[in-house]
Amino acid sequence: MKSNHSNIKKAKKYLDNNECIAVPTETVYGLAGNAYSDISVKKIFKLKKRPTNNPLIVHYYNLNGLNEDCIINKEFKKLYKKFSPGPITYVLKLKKNTKISKFVTNNKNTVAIRFPKHPLIRKLLKVLNYPLAAPSANISSKLSSVSPADVKEEFGKKLKYLLKGGRSSIGVESTIINLTNKISILRLGGLNVSKINKILKKKLLIKNKSKEKLSPGLFSLHYSPGIPLRMNAKKINKGEAFILIKKRKINSKDYFFLSKNNNLIKAAKNLYPLMRKIKNRGYKKIAVEKIPNIGIGQTINDRLKRASKY
Ligand code: TXA
Ligand code: MG
Numbered sequence: 001m002k003s004n005h006s007n008i009k010k011a012k013k014y015l016d017n018n019e020c021i022a023v024p025t026e027t028v029y030g031l032a033g034n035a036y037s038d039i040s041v042k043k044i045f046k047l048k049k050r051p052t053n054n055p056l057i058v059h060y061y062n063l064n065g066l067n068e069d070c071i072i073n074k075e076f077k078k079l080y081k082k083f084s085p086g087p088i089t090y091v092l093k094l095k096k097n098t099k100i101s102k103f104v105t106n107n108k109n110t111v112a113i114r115f116p117k118h119p120l121i122r123k124l125l126k127v128l129n130y131p132l133a134a135p136s137a138n139i140s141s142k143l144s145s146v147s148p149a150d151v152k153e154e155f156g157k158k159l160k161y162l163l164k165g166g167r168s169s170i171g172v173e174s175t176i177i178n179l180t181n182k183i184s185i186l187r188l189g190g191l192n193v194s195k196i197n198k199i200l201k202k203k204l205l206i207k208n209k210s211k212e213k214l215s216p217g218l219f220s221l222h223y224s225p226g227i228p229l230r231m232n233a234k235k236i237n238k239g240e241a242f243i244l245i246k247k248r249k250i251n252s253k254d255y256f257f258l259s260k261n262n263n264l265i266k267a268a269k270n271l272y273p274l275m276r277k278i279k280n281r282g283y284k285k286i287a288v289e290k291i292p293n294i295g296i297g298q299t300i301n302d303r304l305k306r307a308s309k310y
Contacts, residue, residue: 008123011163015128020044022137022151023124024165025116027087027174027190028144028272029151030059030134041103041133047158050140056104056133057089057112057174061125069098069131070111075179075200082199085117087174087190104133110180120165136173143225143272143279146171150276171269172299177204188299190268208302222306225275225286229308231301233287241283243274245291254283264297271300275307 014021020033020043031048033040035058045052060066063080070092079088094100094111105111113131116122125132136144138154145151146168151159175189177196184207185193197203236242236254245267247257256274258267278286291300 004120004123007163008120008127011124011161012127014161015040015132018043019160020047021161021163022145022148022155022159023121023132023134023163024118024168025059025121025134026118026169027116027172028146028168029137029148030116030121030132031137031155032059032132032134034128034130035059035104035133036099036101036130038101038103041101044133044135045103047155048135048138048140050135052103053106054135054140055106055108055112056135057114058100058104059114059116059121059125059132059134061122061128061131062115065131066113068095069100070094070113073179075183078199079177079196080115083191083195084115085122086115087117087170088196089114089174089176089187089189091176091178091180091186093180099130101133110178112176114174118165118168120163124163141222141224143223143276144173146269146272150273153276167269169269171272172296172303175299178207188302190296190299192295193298194295221309223272223303224307224310225279226310227279227284227286228310229275229286229288229304231288231304231308232290234289236287237285239283240285240287241278241281243278243286243288245289258291262292264292264295264300267291268296268300271303 018037018039023030023032033044089112091110091112094109137151138144148164170190173189175191176187178184178186184205243256245258246262247260258270291297
């Protein structure tokens with residue numbers, strides 16, 4: 001894969017020069033910069049129009065160097081062994097003499113870290129001398145990007161470089177677990193909480209209400225296609241695009257399907273692109289039928305609920 005090799009080299013050059021670039025991950029695309037560089041990190045916040053009090057996730061290749069940045073514990077070790085690299089983000093205590101830019105964490109004493117699985121970002125992380133701070137590659141509060149085309153739609157020419165890695169295989173963001181103080185889930189995501197519970201042998205609380213303010217990314221309006229959305233719709237109203245979980249034989253251009261046959265994993269993967277498509281077709285409103293609240297269906301419902309705050 002020669003082209004990949006030269007693209008990684010290009011990506012590294014931009015990053016080494018304190019630029020921020022878009023990178024593929026298995027969950028969603030990220031807007032990445034050197035996590036140790038104030039200049040890079042500030043550029044990320046500016047390009048994304050992100051409030052500076054909303055901290056970023058730091059992405060590592062493996063455990064090398066991690067000890068210098070944060071304090072790991074036994075729960076982290078267990079979960080890392082089972083689920084990383086993959087769609088889980090750990091919130092840990094930050095080390096005092098860490099090299100991570102204070103702009104990443106908004107001066108907090110904790111840091112969110114993740115080990116992405118997409119082969120291209122892994123190749124990139126392997127050749128860098130620093131971890132990558134990366135929020136999702138979208139304008140703040142809007143739909144996340146799951147393909148190179150989405151990233152271009154979000155940032156256009158303002159973006160210096162886009163490392164293309166096809167469509168994100170999971171399509172929703174990582175699950176965030178707080179491993180400091182009382183362990184809890186801060187954001188539902190691509191990894192089912194039941195799997196985490198099984199490894200830790202306890203039933204974790206899901207603390208993803210906006211009042212917590214622990215994860216400001218959980219502010220009520222988020223993941224929004226930029227038009228009103230209503231959930232649990234039984235029928236379509238005039239002017240709406242209607243999203244259904246399962247394909248049906250309906251002869252109307254206003255019906256859109258998340259999966260062929262009720263497959264929640266496929267539905268999660270199609271969720272953001274479908275909402276993007278509907279918005280781009282010029283619809284002014286979206287209705288979504290009831291989505292089963294099991295497994296990754298819980299993550300879909302979480303995102304729809306936040307999108308419906310528009
Ligand atoms: O799948 C993902 O996690 C993607 C890919 C690119 O890795 N990233 C992502 O980043 O979704 P972002 O910035 O869109 O969402 C990060 C979330 C925010 O809700 C933020 O508030 C939370 O992580 N977060 C970051 N640092 C935190 C910390 N120290 N404590 C609690 N929450 C934190
Ligand atoms: Mg985001």
